[in-house]
Amino acid sequence: MKVGELYRLARLAYGNLPPEGSLWLYLGPKPIHREGGVTIINHLFLVEGQERLTDVTFLKFLYPT
Secondary structure: OOOOOEEEEOOOOOOOOOOOOOEEEEEEEEEEEOHHHOEEEEEEEEEOOEEEEEOHHHHHHEEEO
C-alpha cells in the first residue's frame, strides 16, 4: 500500500463499515507502542470524512482503484 492511494472496499459481512465499493484513502501506517517494547503496526485510512484505523488482517478486503 502507498500513502495517498485510493482503495475500494470489497464485500464484507460487518455491520458498522461503509458500504461495499466505498473509497478508502490510505494515510499510512500507524504504529502503537505497548509496554515491554511491543510495537503493533496498524493502518490509517480516511473514509467518508472520518479516520479509520485497521489492522493488517483487514487489508485483504481493500483493492486498488
